[in-house]
Amino acid sequence: MNFNEFKRKIYQKFDLNLDGYKEKQLKRRIDTLMQGLNFTDYGDYLQALQKDEKQLLRFLDKVTINVSEFFRNPEIFKILEDDIFPKLLANKQRLKIWSAACSNGCEPYSVAIILEDLNPRISHRIEATDIDRKILAAAKAGVYNSRFVKNVTPERLRKYFLKDNDQYTICENIRNKVSFKYHDLLLDSYGTGYDLIICRNVTIYFTSESQDMIYTKFYQSLAPGGILFIGATENMLRYREFGFTKISPWFYQK
Ligand SMILES: C[S@@+](CC[C@H](N)C(=O)[O-])C[C@H]1O[C@@H](n2cnc3c(N)ncnc32)[C@H](O)[C@@H]1O
Numbered sequence: 352m353n354f355n356e357f358k359r360k361i362y363q364k365f366d367l368n369l370d371g372y373k374e375k376q377l378k379r380r381i382d383t384l385m386q387g388l389n390f391t392d393y394g395d396y397l398q399a400l401q402k403d404e405k406q407l408l409r410f411l412d413k414v415t416i417n418v419s420e421f422f423r424n425p426e427i428f429k430i431l432e433d434d435i436f437p438k439l440l441a442n443k444q445r446l447k448i449w450s451a452a453c454s455n456g457c458e459p460y461s462v463a464i465i466l467e468d469l470n471p472r473i474s475h476r477i478e479a480t481d482i483d484r485k486i487l488a489a490a491k492a493g494v495y496n497s498r499f500v501k502n503v504t505p506e507r508l509r510k511y512f513l514k515d516n517d518q519y520t521i522c523e524n525i526r527n528k529v530s531f532k533y534h535d536l537l538l539d540s541y542g543t544g545y546d547l548i549i550c551r552n553v554t555i556y557f558t559s560e561s562q563d564m565i566y567t568k569f570y571q572s573l574a575p576g577g578i579l580f581i582g583a584t585e586n587m588l589r590y591r592e593f594g595f596t597k598i599s600p601w602f603y604q605k
Contacts, residue, residue, distance in 0.1 A: 352394035354378055360397055365407070367482075369414070371537040371561040377414065384413045408485055415483045416556065419454035421495075422461045422502040423551070424583040427601050432465045435578060435602055439546050442576060446475045446546040449572070451536060452553035453479035456490030456529065457499055460521050462549065463528040464503075464511050478542070480534030487531050493521035536565055541572045548573060551582035566593045573605040 352360075358369040369377060388406075390396040400407045422428045439446055446466075450459035459479035466475055481487050496517050500508060512519040536553070548569050554562045569579050570593050581587060581601055590596075595603035 352392060352397065354393060357393035357397060361400075364397075364401065366535075366538070367411075367414070368535070368537045371558060372414070372556050373558055376556065380413050380416075381410075384410065411483055411485070415481075415486070417454040417481070417483055417486045418552070419457045420499045420502065421457045421464075423458065425502045427583055428461060428465070428502075430599060430602070431462075431580065432469075435547070435580070435598075436465065436469060439576075439578065440469070443546060444473060447544055447574070448475060448477045448547045449542065449545045449549070450477065450479040450529075451534070451548060451550040451569075453481050453490060453531070454483075455486050455495070455499070456493060456521075456531065457495070458549060458551065459490075459529045459531075460493065460525055462547075463525045464507055467511075467525065467528070468507075474528065477529045479529050479531045481531075482533065482535045484533060487533060490531050491526075493526050495519050495521075537561055541568045543572055544574045545572050546574055546577045547580060548577070549580040551580065551585070553582075555582065555585060563589075563593075566590075566595075570594050570605055575605060577605045579603045579605075 361367050361369055385391070385396050388396075390399070400410055448462060450462065453459050456479060459477050463477055479490065481490070497519065500512065500519050503512070508514070508519070511522050511525050513522060537557070550565070550569065554565055557565065566587060573579065578598070579595065579602070581603070583601065586600070587593070587595070587603060590603050595605060598604050
């Protein structure tokens with residue numbers, strides 16, 4: 352079976368659209384995984400994925416790459432805290448926020464922590480979505496080792512986490528502020544009326560056509576004046592064509 356046929360079958364059987372991902376990178380990741388498992392044929396590998404859930408989860412892990420951490424690129428989260436949130440909160444008391452491709456929850460929980468510190472009396476709506484059901488379950492559990500919290504200040508660690516040896520569990524107050532659900536950026540419809548959409552470190556894996564589609568849909572999903580927050584190494588070169596104004600390299604306003 353060739354790679355295109357494999358991708359088609361994956362879509363049919365698991366509802367995962369691999370056509371939206373950059374092909375060379377994706378193929379390299381899958382080929383490396385297959386080699387490690389001694390598979391040389393995509394057809395044989397597909398059969399294994401259908402029979403063995405563990406194999407399927409490993410495959411999904413490889414495709415989705417769910418690396419994350421709290422306050423990833425802390426200097427940019429500082430801009431969010433010091434400039435972007437005050438701007439948004441000057442116009443609206445309660446914000447509607449979407450962390451798209453949220454992975455293990457570090458990203459939306461970081462946002463919830465910032466907002467709690469800014470004003471604990473106001474509860475905002477923070478939605479967090481991902482395509483990986485296993486990572487969504489981990490996000491809901493909210494348990495991390497010290498690697499994930501290295502950018503969290505000692506004060507916030509004390510205030511918002513329960514520590515047990517090397518394990519840090521996000522406190523219930525913050526956990527309850529984020530709602531997690533499954534959402535595929537390439538296939539599912541998007542919500543509306545968001546004041547802030549955070550989508551970091553996932554569009555880099557998508558083809559430029561998929562990226563254009565996603566940025567167009569994000570623009571439609573934002574409320575007027577709403578802001579899109581992208582990854583540190585990403586660059587939305589054609590932001591004007593989508594309708595955005597650039598506030599800084601990582602923040603774009605509708
Ligand atoms: C590298 S992580 C980024 C996590 C977080 N946004 C951050 O920057 O720390 C990429 C995430 O994108 C998710 N993902 C991959 N393809 C997706 C898709 N089509 N729709 C939604 N999420 C997707 C993966 O499951 C993974 O959790």
